[in-house]
Amino acid sequence: MEFSNLFVVYDPTREEQPALERAALIASEAGVSVHVYACIYADIPKTAGKTAAVRELMDRQKDILAEAVAPLLAEGLNVSTEIDWDKEWCEGVVRASIKHGADMVLKSSSPHTTGQRIFNRTSDWMLIRECACPVMLVKGGSLPESRIVLAAIGVRKGKDTYEQLNQHILDVSRQVMDTNMAEVHFISAHRDLASAPDRNALIRNYGLASDKVHIRMGEPEDVIVDSARQMNASLVVVGNAARSGLSALVNGNTVEKVVDRLECDVLSIP
Numbered sequence: 001m002e003f004s005n006l007f008v009v010y011d012p013t014r015e016e017q018p019a020l021e022r023a024a025l026i027a028s029e030a031g032v033s034v035h036v037y038a039c040i041y042a043d044i045p046k047t048a049g050k051t052a053a054v055r056e057l058m059d060r061q062k063d064i065l066a067e068a069v070a071p072l073l074a075e076g077l078n079v080s081t082e083i084d085w086d087k088e089w090c091e092g093v094v095r096a097s098i099k100h101g102a103d104m105v106l107k108s109s110s111p112h113t114t115g116q117r118i119f120n121r122t123s124d125w126m127l128i129r130e131c132a133c134p135v136m137l138v139k140g141g142s143l144p145e146s147r148i149v150l151a152a153i154g155v156r157k158g159k160d161t162y163e164q165l166n167q168h169i170l171d172v173s174r175q176v177m178d179t180n181m182a183e184v185h186f187i188s189a190h191r192d193l194a195s196a197p198d199r200n201a202l203i204r205n206y207g208l209a210s211d212k213v214h215i216r217m218g219e220p221e222d223v224i225v226d227s228a229r230q231m232n233a234s235l236v237v238v239g240n241a242a243r244s245g246l247s248a249l250v251n252g253n254t255v256e257k258v259v260d261r262l263e264c265d266v267l268s269i270p
Contacts, residue, residue, distance in 0.1 A: 003032055003175060007102030009093055009127075010038040010065060017068065019106040019138040022265065024072050029181060032103075033078040037096050038065050039089035058083050090126045102133050109137035109259065109266075125256055128240055128268040134172065136267045137259055147182040149173060150228050151237040152220065152254065153202070154188065165239040168269045170206055173237055185231060187214045189223035221257035233264050240268045 008023045023034045040061050044050050065081045072079045082100075086092035097105050109124055128135045151173040153166045173184045186208055190196045196215065203210055216223045228236050238255040255268045 003030070003103040005101055005103045006032055006034045007097045007100055007105045007133075008034060008036045009105065009107040010036050010068065011108055012038055012040055012061060012064070014108070016140065017108060018140045019108040019136075020068060022136070022138045023106050024075075024077065027072070027077045027079075028075060033080070034069075034072065035080045035082065035100050035102070036065060036069055037082045037084065037093065037100075039084040039086050039092040039096075041085060041087045041089065054085060058085060090123050090130070093127060094130045094132075098132055104134045104136060104267075105131050106136045106138055109139055124259060128255055128270075132270065134267055134269050136265055138265050139263060146232075147234045148231050149182045149184040149235045149237060150224070150231060150233040151184060151186050152188070152224050152239065153186055153206075154220070154239060165269065166206070169237055169239050170208075172267065172269060182235075183212075185212045185214060185227075185233075187216065187224060187227050189220040190215070190217055191219065192217070220254050221261070224254070224258050225261045228262055228264060235265045235267060236262055237267045237269060240270050 006023045006026060008020050010017060010020060020036060023036075026032065027034050038061055040057060042057060044053050062081070062083050065083065069079045069081060082096060084092045084096060093105065093107075105127060107124065107127060124137055128137075151169050153169055173186070186202075186206075188197050188202065196217070199213060199215055202208060202213055202215075214227060216227065218226075224236060224238065227233075236258065238258065240253055240255050255266060259266050
């Protein structure tokens with residue numbers, strides 16, 4: 001899995017754009033391209049001047065976006081922009097990211113309460129469930145000089161989907177390691193002794209370094225959050241197995257359970 005095309009969701013409702021800042025950092029270090037997408041909408045009466053009013057708003061947003069990406073272009077980064085008009089902007093993001101062939105979607109994330117997440121279709125949850133590619137939810141603040149990535153891998157006997165998901169997580173984490181900018185650790189949680197994974201098998205099957213593999217008992221979301229805080233992780237990578245259907249509706253998935261409890265960026269892998 002190679003990342004060469006980053007897709008940034010520009011939020012017209014906020015001044016700071018953490019996702020754009022993070023994408024600029026990644027692009028400057030990894031030499032990847034950045035596509036910045038902004039979707040706007042306003043209720044305009046159906047009059048003879050509606051088309052002109054929509055065009056005026058889109059031109060204004062185009063100027064704002066051009067100003068936002070100017071520093072990236074000045075650094076010589078490969079940056080493109082796109083303005084869209086859609087009331088359902090999350091759906092617009094999903095469509096545009098597929099059309100553009102995005103390898104990763106980056107979106108600025110603000111904390112929500114559990115009730116807000118459960119009873120409303122928040123944009124974070126919708127994107128990690130609907131996007132075809134990995135989604136990075138970016139928190140505010142600069143990255144620490146010592147970057148630590150914590151990648152959560154799951155082990156369930158006889159579950160080929162988990163094997164494939166683990167491989168995706170490992171591929172992403174290894175690409176992070178290839179930048180020589182981060183130290184990557186792997187965490188695996190188990191709820192009881194009977195379900196404890198074979199540490200040596202993990203090391204052997206996935207080619208992991210022994211001192212970077214951590215196996216702890218507890219609920220996956222608790223283990224991930226506690227471990228990330230102890231390590232002062234700057235990025236947590238989590239697989240997103242329950243993306244749709246009854247399981248996602250009733251139980252949610254691990255990435256949804258940890259995103260608001262972590263202060264660092266979270267990367268969801270489909």
